[in-house]
Amino acid sequence: MIQISRGLENVIIKETSLTYIDGEKGVLRYRGYNIEDLAENCEYEEVVHLMLFGELPNAKQLQEVKEKINQSYEVPLEVLEAMQKLPRDADPISLMETAFSIMSIWGKRINRLTALDIIAKASTIVSNVYRIKEGLKTKIPEPSESYAKSFLEATFFKKPSADEVKAMNTALILYTDHEVPASTTAALVSASTLTDIYSCITSALSALKGPLHGGAAEEAFKQFVEIGSPDNVEKWFEENIIKSKKRLMGFGHRVYKTYDPRAKIFKKMAYSLAKEESKKYLQIAEKLEELGVRYFSQKKIYPNTDFYSGIVFYSLGFPIYMFTSLFALSRILGWLAHVIEYLENQPAIIWPRALYVGPEKRDFIPLSQRG
Missing domain, CATH: 1.10.580.10 (Citrate Synthase, domain 1)
Structure with a gap:
């Protein structure tokens, strides 16, 4: 098969x-x-x-x-x-x-x-x-x-x-x-x-x-903006992640079944760069990470590199x-x-196949005879 x-x-x-x-x-x-x-x-x-x-x-x-x-x-x-x-x-x-x-x-x-x-x-x-x-x-x-x-x-x-x-x-x-x-x-x-x-x-x-590839850092940071305050994290998580089953952006990875090593480094950088506004987002991210790990770790879902990178970029002055x-x-x-x-390694043209699941051979009907 x-x-x-x-x-x-x-x-x-x-x-x-x-x-x-x-x-x-x-x-x-x-x-x-x-x-x-x-x-x-x-x-x-x-x-x-x-x-x-x-x-x-x-x-x-x-x-x-x-x-x-x-x-x-x-x-x-x-x-x-x-x-x-x-x-x-x-x-x-x-x-x-x-x-x-x-x-x-x-x-x-x-x-x-x-x-x-x-x-x-x-x-x-x-x-x-x-x-x-x-x-x-x-x-x-x-x-x-x-x-x-x-x-x-x-x-x-x-x-x-x-x-x-x-x-x-x-x-x-x-x-x-x-x-x-x-x-x-x-x-x-x-x-x-x-x-x-x-x-x-x-x-x-x-x-x-x-957004499922390169846009994840933007979507993760937008979550922090939407939450607005560290005091709102638990309510937001309950309503959006637990009840509405929305995806927690910046969490999970197709390859990593543990904490993304890049996320640890970005988190450390976020601490060193954080200014007044970005400190608030860092506090939100930390509380959200704690809830996310508690809720998803049994499924081997942890923060990926995009969870904290946006805070670093924002602290550098980027919108x-x-x-x-x-x-x-x-x-x-x-x-x-x-x-x-x-x-350099004897390349072959990448040309995958598709499994046909359409109709078997059908007799052609002229336009004038189609009802």
Whole structure:
């Protein structure tokens, strides 16, 4: 009997040396390194080198990565002009899709150097998503000692604090990769046809835009806003989660059956960054987490990375609508690394089949004879 895997769950589509996940134990590693060690000790550019070239860089290699990125922030004028012509209330990921679709005109076959170029240009695109939606002039990030710093300076046009740069740097690392979820799979499907890399990223962005994938951080944070006060958490949980059976956003994961290791790091960062308004949301999140764990832990449902990440992004000054774009800014590295890995290992075009369950052969009836 033919077995159908709904959502391709547990279907293996490639071998990878990029990311290892143990969902039962809550382990996440990039090329063998625990995510906790990388997040605590590395600059984002070190992880860029690790994912693209296979090893953590030495000082010379790290400087080469930084120089290549610093030289590559410029994007074609047509890209920013097209983004500016879209309605200001356009979905931020749609703005990103537009930008990468236009760059496919100059489409490139992917290699590690073009990957560094794209990572730089992604910073320019995402910072200007914010600036365009806020009615500000577009700006190209300026070279600096840090990708995270250049991005924050271009976005907000002010000098970020060391803590803010550290938080942005860590967030970029945490969202870099997570094996082959929907967006990465979409990129791989496109890559398997040997299309250009910008089109692969556009495919990934289209999948990421859905609220069941990249939009979870926004939806989790909206819960905190809706609750409004730590005093309202228990009543809200009773009415919405227990009685109405709504989904508790930021809880549960297809792979993790315990606490998502990235969520622990985001929670710690949320504490270190919290300001007056975000402290309130952090208190709400903590009380909601306590109830959620008490109610769902027997089903092995725990907080995932999106539960606390929105509080970190909000504390950095980003509005809710930017959260998914920040996810994308980080995950572009993972998409690029997976595409490179796939294409270098004798790729086959990804072409699944469907089980036909429609009518048997029927005789054709001319239009004039149909009642």
